[in-house]
Amino acid sequence: MLHFHIADDHPLFRSALLDVINQHFVDADITESSDLDTTLAALEQLADIDLLLLDINMPGSQDLFGLVSVREKFPSVPVAMVSASEDPDTISKAIGHGASAYIPKSVSPRDIYQALNAVLAGDKWVPAAVRQQLKPVGAEEKNLAAKIAALTPQQYKVLCYLREGLLNKQIGYELGVTEATVKAHITAIFRKLGVSNRTQAVIVLAKMSLEEP
Known part of the structure; x- marks a missing residue:
């Protein structure tokens, strides 16, 4: 049984994620949180999370703090970022700092399913429109991220x-x-x-x- 954890403070998008998971992943276990503190606590307590869906900006987290904190503390948990932003630089940074997928909140349920399926298969996923625009994250920025994550x-x-x-x-x-x-x-x-x-x-x-x- 797959275990998804949804960390998002927007009820409408949480509902959209729940609908996709329930439709395509039979008997999936789903847990939820709405701020960074409870998300980190859930990751501490739940050892079987197969995929974390993490809102890029929710209470307790701005910019990439949530992502870099999770990657530092729970490196084995795959993370799919969800965000209202479709900016290629933002997507590049999220992937460069360890996200396995980046799901804009404007995408279709089909795209959400494809993103989840890709991550569960060990691949990465970003919207097709930005795949040729991704830029690598430099060593200096990765070093800064490690410091922020501490x-x-x-x-x-x-x-x-x-x-x-x-x-x-x-x-x-x-x-x-x-x-x-x-x-x-x-x-x-x-x-x-x-x-x-x-x-x-x-x-x-x-x-x-x-x-x-």
């Missing part, structure tokens, strides 16, 4: 707030933690990213950013 979800949230220019007190308010805790997170972020100040940390994050509608 952050905890909470540290990643702090880093995103640093990008927005929030002060430690404001970040603490947003996260419901003390300024001392925020400072500890920032120290850990600097160490893991190999930087010494906020500006350098934000530059690292910017290099991993995507254009996502």
